[in-house]
Amino acid sequence: MTLAPGEIVLADAWRAFNVRGDRGRTLKELFTRRTADPLDSVQALAGVDLRVAPGETVGIVGRNGAGKTSTLRVLAGIVPLDRGSAECGGRVATLIELGAGFGREFTGRENILLNGALNGMGRRDIEERLPDIIAFSELGHFVDVPVKAYSSGMMVRLGFSIAAHLDADVLLIDEVLAVGDEAFQRKCLRRISERIAAGATVVLVSHAAGAIERTCQRTIVLDGGQVVFDGPTAEALLHYHSMLGTEAGEGATERRPAPHRKVFVEEVSLFDGEGRRRQVFAAGEPLHLVLGLGVRPGAQPCRVAFELRQASGQPVFGAGETIDLGGRPGRLTFEIPRLALLGGDYDLVVAVQEPGDPDPGIDRLVGLSVAETPDAEGVADLRGTWRLDTVVPT
Amino acid sequence: MVMLRYRYLFEQMVRRELRSKYKGTVLGVLWYLVNPLVLMAVYAVMFGVLLDAVQIDDYPLFLFLGLIVWTFFSQSLLASATSLVEQTSLVSKVRFPRETVPAAVVSVQLVPFLVLLAIVAPVAVVIRGTLDPALLLLAPIVACLYAFALGLGLMASVAHAYFRDVQPVLGAALLPWFFLTPIFFRVEDLPGLAGHDTAEALLRWGNPVAPFIEAVRAVLYSGEAPRGATLLYVGAATVLALGAGRAAFRRFEGELAVVL
Numbered sequence: 001m002t003l004a005p006g007e008i009v010l011a012d013a014w015r016a017f018n019v020r021g022d023r024g025r026t027l028k029e030l031f032t033r034r035t036a037d038p039l040d041s042v043q044a045l046a047g048v049d050l051r052v053a054p055g056e057t058v059g060i061v062g063r064n065g066a067g068k069t070s071t072l073r074v075l076a077g078i079v080p081l082d083r084g085s086a087e088c089g090g091r092v093a094t095l096i097e098l099g100a101g102f103g104r105e106f107t108g109r110e111n112i113l114l115n116g117a118l119n120g121m122g123r124r125d126i127e128e129r130l131p132d133i134i135a136f137s138e139l140g141h142f143v144d145v146p147v148k149a150y151s152s153g154m155m156v157r158l159g160f161s162i163a164a165h166l167d168a169d170v171l172l173i174d175e176v177l178a179v180g181d182e183a184f185q186r187k188c189l190r191r192i193s194e195r196i197a198a199g200a201t202v203v204l205v206s207h208a209a210g211a212i213e214r215t216c217q218r219t220i221v222l223d224g225g226q227v228v229f230d231g232p233t234a235e236a237l238l239h240y241h242s243m244l245g246t247e248a249g250e251g252a253t254e255r256r257p258a259p260h261r262k263v264f265v266e267e268v269s270l271f272d273g274e275g276r277r278r279q280v281f282a283a284g285e286p287l288h289l290v291l292g293l294g295v296r297p298g299a300q301p302c303r304v305a306f307e308l309r310q311a312s313g314q315p316v317f318g319a320g321e322t323i324d325l326g327g328r329p330g331r332l333t334f335e336i337p338r339l340a341l342l343g344g345d346y347d348l349v350v351a352v353q354e355p356g357d358p359d360p361g362i363d364r365l366v367g368l369s370v371a372e373t374p375d376a377e378g379v380a381d382l383r384g385t386w387r388l389d390t391v392v393p394t
Numbered sequence: 395m396v397m398l399r400y401r402y403l404f405e406q407m408v409r410r411e412l413r414s415k416y417k418g419t420v421l422g423v424l425w426y427l428v429n430p431l432v433l434m435a436v437y438a439v440m441f442g443v444l445l446d447a448v449q450i451d452d453y454p455l456f457l458f459l460g461l462i463v464w465t466f467f468s469q470s471l472l473a474s475a476t477s478l479v480e481q482t483s484l485v486s487k488v489r490f491p492r493e494t495v496p497a498a499v500v501s502v503q504l505v506p507f508l509v510l511l512a513i514v515a516p517v518a519v520v521i522r523g524t525l526d527p528a529l530l531l532l533a534p535i536v537a538c539l540y541a542f543a544l545g546l547g548l549m550a551s552v553a554h555a556y557f558r559d560v561q562p563v564l565g566a567a568l569l570p571w572f573f574l575t576p577i578f579f580r581v582e583d584l585p586g587l588a589g590h591d592t593a594e595a596l597l598r599w600g601n602p603v604a605p606f607i608e609a610v611r612a613v614l615y616s617g618e619a620p621r622g623a624t625l626l627y628v629g630a631a632t633v634l635a636l637g638a639g640r641a642a643f644r645r646f647e648g649e650l651a652v653v654l
Contacts, residue, residue, distance in 0.1 A: 017652065073651065077489040080648040092489065100487030105414055114410060117403035118490045126402075 003089030005169035006054030006201040008075060012084035015045040015070060044070035046225035047084070054089070054169070057192075057202040059212030059233060061240045062222035068205045071222065072096060072172050075203065090169025093119055095176045099147070099155045108143040108150070108158050109134070115162045129165045136191070137161035138184070157184060164191045171195060174205045183377055186343070189215055190374055213237065213280040214343060214372040237279055262299040263325065265350050265363040267292035280369045281339050283381045289334040291350060295325055303353040304332055308368070311345040316379055320353075340381040343372040400491050407498035412505065426506030430465045434458045437578050448579065452521055456615055458514055460577035463607045466507040467543055468568050470500045474547030475554040475561040479654060486651040493643060496551035500544045511536070515614055524617030531619060535609045538632040542606070545635030548643040556646065556653055575603050602631045 003009060018041055044067050052058050060068050073079045074086045076094045101118050102111045112133055116126035134143050137157045142150070150158070156176055163171065171192070192202055192215060206212050212219055212233060219236035221229035221243065229239040272278050273286035281287055291304065305320030323332060350364040376383050438454040441447050450456050474496040478485055481495050515532070519525050554560035574597065581587070581604075587594045598604055605627040612620040620628075 078486065078651045094488060097483070097487045099483075101484045103410055103414065106410065110410075114403075114406045117400070117406045118484070118488050120399050120490070121402070122399075123402045123405075 003087055004054055005090030006199055007089040008050065008052035008087070008170060008201060008203070010048055010050040010071070010075065010084070010086045013045045013048040013050075013071075013074060013081050013086055014043075014083040015074060015079065015081050016041045016043045017070075043225050045074065045081070048222070048225065048227055050220065050227065050230075052201050052203070054201055055196060055199050056218060057196055057204070057216045059216035059219035059236070060203065060205045060222060061212060061219060061236065066222040067225040068222055069096070069174055070225075072174050072203065072205055075170075076172050088170045091120065091166065092170045092172065093163045093166040093168030094172045094174075095159055095163045096172070096174045098152060098159060098176055099150075100159075102147045102155070102158070104148040105146055107146055108137070108139055111147055111158065112143075112162055115159075116166070119166050119168075121166065133161045133165045136164065136187075153184075160184075160188050164188065164195070168195070169200055171200055171202045173202065185211075186372065186374065186377070189372055211345075213369050234278075234280065238277070241279060261352070262296045262354060263302045263304075263352050264294050264296075265291055265304075265352060266294040266329075268348070268350055268364045268366045270348075270366070270368060279367065280371060282371045283339060283342055283373050283383075285339050287336040287339045289336070289348070291332045291334075292329075293325060293332060293352075294329050295327055297327070299325055299327055300355055302355065304350070305353065306334065306348060306350045308341075309347045309349065310379060311347065316341070316346065339370065341370045342376055342378055342381050343370050343374075344379070345369050400494060403490060404494050404498060404501075407494055408501050411498050411502045415502070426503075427509060430458070430461050430506075430510060433465070434461050437461070441578050448583070450580065450583075452615075455514070455518055455521060456611065457578055458510075459518070459611050459615055460575070460607045462507055462510045462514070463539065463610055464572060464575060464577050464603065466503055466539070467603055467606070468572070470503040470543040470547050471550055471564060472561065472568070473499045473503060475550040475564055477547075478551045478555045478650060479558070482654040486654050492647050492650060493548065493640075496547045497544060499551075500540070500547045503543070504540055508536075518614040522615055522617060524614060526613075526617045528613050528617065528619040531625075532610070532613050535606070535613065535620075535628060538628050539606050539610075542602070542628075542632045542635045545632070545637070545639030548639035552643050552646045552650070555650055571601070571603075575601055576607060599627065602627075602635075605631070 042065075044065075046067075048067065048071060050058075050071075060071060062068050070079070072094070073096065074081055075088055076092060076096065077086070077088075078094075078096075101115055103114065106114070109130070112130060113126055116129070137143065137160075139154060139157060142154065143158075147155070147158070159176065163173075189211075196202055202215065204212055204215055216233050218231065219229075219233040219240075220227055221236050221240045223243065228243070229236050267290075269290045269292070270278055270281075271288040271290060272281065273288075275288075289306065291306075293304070301322060301324040303320050303322045305318065307318040308316045310316055319334065321332070321334075323330075346368045348366050348368050350366075352363055373381070373383075434454060434457055437457050442450075442453040442457075477496045477499040478492065484490075485492055485495070519529070550560060550564060576597070581594060581598050584594075584597075587597070605624045609620040609624050609628050612618055612624070619625075
């Protein structure tokens, strides 16, 4: 079966890994441990089906060990399947690990040549792209410095700049974008968008809902090596979050309210202007933050506060209100008429401070993403209009 | 076909291997040449002069031809055994034809071999007066030697990836193998072998490196075409080693990203 460039077909893919015996086997072990202990075997992929049409962008989310990276490695042809088939049409570029395939003793420039070659490019192809790759990476004169002197951010710059210029039909990316500064991430995402517009297929694996929301129309939720959801990204992320929520996993980290708490946050929900529950918003949209509050006997008036932080932890905005529930549970809503934030991932932390409570701590933390805003950089959405007036010399 | 598309990768890997091996050393790549030269000097003095054990004309030359073939062979085998393990991050994170890794390592070993050969061949021709049409056979013999080492190297690399004792076992085996190989002696000269035809045949034909050395020596040292049997053996060993090496590599390369 020949696939069109950019097409991906993963059919009934099964793959198990031997957890214990994988590393550093010796002949002695071969003779002493003849039969593999089934307990050592982990089923990373258990019948995964995935069909991606050229030009699609697909996100893969799932908990650790759900089979995300295995799916990517199988698609890249790095690891074979036990059963089923995995095929990608056209040229495949992978960004699976930071600095994979970099010779540490060699300069950035030399590593560009080697990496291009690893991806099947000829000398002329690579040398033609070399100036573009170096310019894109913004490494400046560091491109002639051995890679061992690079920071992880610089490694991402180099790795991504190479992968982005391979003119791949299929781009497989695993988390790597999570490192590096935000401006460069945006630039990467823009570059990916260009590739997608040119008909390339992108598969992005990430813990960060934001990166997936901003790039992928379609998202797959993996759990236990199986596809548990496949559909539009917004729905997939909702499914994923509810899956995590029921097991108090990541994304909605919480503290069980301490018994001495008389007022506590039971639920944090984000809604848009039409009252739909959302996790991802566009810049400038209305956002309604709704806090479900629970009470125990003896509740007094208290202060409820929230803070919006950048993914780095830097506070962006905070507000609080003193309320008196009168001993009954209630809902506290904060209406933001216009979410004046630029694209990125944010955390929203909520805390309740009761009288005589010195440090309120964090009661709830939820993630919030704002869709990519390519025409502006920074955090605050102060996008306006330019006007140029020329002055007539007197 | 695939190798053709990735020939620039192969070139890059060879260059990288050559440079990274001796980066930071004063003599650099020249170190590749020092080892066989020192060995030659030591053996020539020990066996030729001090022990006076051999009656072979131009003994240093005789010795040197055997040594460079052996050095290329043994170093290729040892280096290719660990080659895949040393490139773990590459093999387990990027997709590319993995044969290029051991192939690059063997090719790197070919460089000093060819340099030494280029130095010793004119010397041999002048000293031994071996300017003979048989010299033309040198190129195919060297090509066979390269392919033979490549075949065994492919096997060693993939075997060592699965079982990490392979390289130490090879290292231990190469020393006795060295002494059993007719490098500083001629099989027919060994006094202890007189009358033991089976042992002599075993020494001559049971060791696949011996015919390669014999063929190189026939051309450069004796100025004659190697015997038909020797050439046949060289050809067969090459085809067999390369075929088996490629088959073994094909068979086991799939799981490399997992076992490394």
